[in-house]
Amino acid sequence: xxxxxxxxxxxxxxxxxxxxxxxxLGDDGKTGISNDYYPHLLNLETQAFCPFNAETYPQxxxxxxxxxxxxxxxxxxxxxxxxxxxxxxxxWDYAQxxxxxxxxNTESYQNANSFFPDSNSQELCFSPDGSLLIAKLxxxxxxxxxxxxxxxxxxxxxxxxxxxxxxxSTTSQFRPLRGCSKHPEHGFLLYGVIDNQITIQGLFSxxxxxxxxxxxxxxxxxxGRIICFCTDNNEIEVWDWTQNQKLxxxxxxxxxxxxxxxxxxxxxxITHSKKGSIKIWGIPEASxxxxxxxxx
Numbered sequence: 001x002x003x004x005x006x007x008x009x010x011x012x013x014x015x016x017x018x019x020x021x022x023x024x025l026g027d028d029g030k031t032g033i034s035n036d037y038y039p040h041l042l043n044l045e046t047q048a049f050c051p052f053n054a055e056t057y058p059q060x061x062x063x064x065x066x067x068x069x070x071x072x073x074x075x076x077x078x079x080x081x082x083x084x085x086x087x088x089x090x091x092w093d094y095a096q097x098x099x100x101x102x103x104x105n106t107e108s109y110q111n112a113n114s115f116f117p118d119s120n121s122q123e124l125c126f127s128p129d130g131s132l133l134i135a136k137l138x139x140x141x142x143x144x145x146x147x148x149x150x151x152x153x154x155x156x157x158x159x160x161x162x163x164x165x166x167x168x169s170t171t172s173q174f175r176p177l178r179g180c181s182k183h184p185e186h187g188f189l190l191y192g193v194i195d196n197q198i199t200i201q202g203l204f205s206x207x208x209x210x211x212x213x214x215x216x217x218x219x220x221x222x223x224g225r226i227i228c229f230c231t232d233n234n235e236i237e238v239w240d241w242t243q244n245q246k247l248x249x250x251x252x253x254x255x256x257x258x259x260x261x262x263x264x265x266x267x268x269x270i271t272h273s274k275k276g277s278i279k280i281w282g283i284p285e286a287s288x289x290x291x292x293x294x295x296x
Contacts, residue, residue, distance in 0.1 A: 070126040
């Protein structure tokens with residue numbers, strides 16, 4: 001696990017984890033949560049490494065498992081597992097080592113990664129403020145609702161993290177789910193890719209607010225205004241979707257991109273390519289559409 005300063009590109013820490021296959025960040029980037037047989041906490045400021053209580057936390061080193069953390073406060077992490085016909089979701093407060101709720105389904109759903117072309121979709125994400133946990137669950141063909149004339153159908157479920165109450169559940173076609181933002185006018189938004197289109201959709205509605213040709217990886221500012229996504233020729237387009245205006249195109253990569261991230265302060269775009277190169281793009285003022293390569 002390596003960490004860099006986004007402002008000067010300096011490597012600030014580097015250390016190894018045993019057999020880890022997933023890593024997510026919480027607590028405004030100060031805490032890492034990894035999958036290594038059982039979840040582990042990493043304090044990225046002090047480099048302290050703390051295994052969770054193996055008798056308390058779920059075992060997560062499974063082929064069909066994923067992990068996601070609330071990016072800031074509160075200290076929440078969610079686990080998604082699929083074993084045979086069972087789909088299981090657990091929400092934990094990792095600071096207090098307390099389970100908030102557990103959802104188990106043994107009949108209708110199967111692993112989202114078995115579906116194409118939506119295999120780039122995530123199974124879980126948090127709202128930016130951590131108040132909501134959003135899960136996307138795909139039906140097995142024999143359980144697909146007959147009224148839906150769709151090859152593949154899914155359920156989108158939304159829980160309030162504070163009360164553990166399921167507040168929204170809807171069955172529909174593919175839904176974009178790379179992440180969730182919250183716009184001051186449009187509310188909670190889901191963004192992702194559907195049929196080679198980058199899309200933005202209201203969390204609680206079927207209406208698409210934005211559609212442009214593109215593909216993953218993609219990312220969106222937490223305030224829900226700026227979206228970045230990859231094109232077929234490995235360029236990165238940065239859009240102010242509320243104004244339907246392309247702010248800039250970043251074209252320094254000549255290989256397949258694996259990841260695009262926008263920093264929480266909206267000052268940087270970070271890109272990671274298949275060949276291992278990481279680039280940090282500085283955005284002096286996103287509303288003016290200015291972007292420059294800050295550190296290669």
